[in-house]
Amino acid sequence: MARYRGPVEKIERRFGVSLALKGERRLSGKSALDKRPYRPGQHGQSRTKISEYGQQLREKQKAKFMYGVSEKQFSNLFKEANRLSGNTGENLIYLLETRLDNVVYRMGFSTTRRFSRQLVSHGHVLVDGKKVDIPSFKVKPGQKIEIREKSKKNPQIIRALELTSQTGIVSWVDVEKEKQFGMFTRLPTREEVVIPVEERLIVELYSK
Numbered sequence: 001m002a003r004y005r006g007p008v009e010k011i012e013r014r015f016g017v018s019l020a021l022k023g024e025r026r027l028s029g030k031s032a033l034d035k036r037p038y039r040p041g042q043h044g045q046s047r048t049k050i051s052e053y054g055q056q057l058r059e060k061q062k063a064k065f066m067y068g069v070s071e072k073q074f075s076n077l078f079k080e081a082n083r084l085s086g087n088t089g090e091n092l093i094y095l096l097e098t099r100l101d102n103v104v105y106r107m108g109f110s111t112t113r114r115f116s117r118q119l120v121s122h123g124h125v126l127v128d129g130k131k132v133d134i135p136s137f138k139v140k141p142g143q144k145i146e147i148r149e150k151s152k153k154n155p156q157i158i159r160a161l162e163l164t165s166q167t168g169i170v171s172w173v174d175v176e177k178e179k180q181f182g183m184f185t186r187l188p189t190r191e192e193v194v195i196p197v198e199e200r201l202i203v204e205l206y207s208k
Contacts (some may be wrong), residue, residue, distance in 0.1 A: 008114075011065050015058065017196040018065040056205035063197045068113045069097045073136065078206050083197065089199030090190045097193060098184075100127065101135035103145055107175050108164035109157050109181040126150040140183045146181030 020082055050058065064074045068098060081091035096102060104116040104125055117135045125132060127139070127148045139145065147157060163175045169175055177180035198205065 008065075015062050015196075017062070019062060019196070026051055043107070047087045056201040059198050059201040060205055061183050063092075063096065063195075063199070066195060067099065067102060068115070068117055068195070069096070069099075074205075075156060076169075078202070087190075092194075092199055092202065093139075093193055093197075094187055097188060099135065100125065100132060100137040100139055100145070102153060103139045103184055106170050107145060107173050108161050108167070108169050108177070109180065111156075111160045111163060115156065115160075116178060119151075119157075121148075124154070128154075141184055141186045143184050145183060145184060146179075153179050185203075 008019075035107060039185070040166070060074070067078070069142050077095050078088075078092055081095055082088050084091045097106070101113055101117040101120050104119060105113045109125075109130040110116040113195045120135045120137075121133055123131050124147060126144075126148050127137065128144050129146075131148070147154075148160050151157065159181065164175075164177070170188065172184070174185050181194060
């Protein structure tokens with residue numbers, strides 16, 4: 001299945017939680033989820049009982065849409081997480097968090113992961129001084145992420161950095177907002193990654 005490119009606010013309404021898909025709109029309280037906090041469609045306000053399998057699938061879909069990865073990419077990430085030592089669910093979150101597009105988002109250079117992916121794909125991002133245009137590039141602790149010189153006046157990047165005064169920046173990156181660069185200092189602990197996803201259910205889904 002290809003990456004979803006449809007209206008993202010329907011996705012948030014379907015799951016009933018913010019997946020950080022709309023950036024500034026969610027900060028201003030103008031997102032569709034704030035206005036209509038129920039599932040889209042004719043029967044959106046009716047109550048439905050979700051099976052155990054449905055709950056597991058729901059968590060996988062939330063993670064997949066939140067981080068903007070395709071079905072195949074997500075499956076491959078899970079296989080890699082399963083091969084690593086330690087907790088498979090936590091390994092999966094770490095692999096998603098170390099994607100370059102996500103790190104650009106976490107550093108505050110964009111208000112959504114979707115825009116971060118565009119920045120990377122279009123060559124606006126440097127890693128240790130070299131252009132990297134692969135959103136799935138795995139960032140390692142100690143690497144420097146910066147916006148290339150020609151792109152530093154991009155109004156969307158400037159606005160995103162301004163909004164970090166409201167949203168804050170995660171503790172596992174160190175960002176120089178004025179110079180538009182940051183360091184990925186360390187891997188976060190699972191408790192520090194605040195996302196509405198229960199990775200335990202994802203592991204159960206793939207373990208069947």
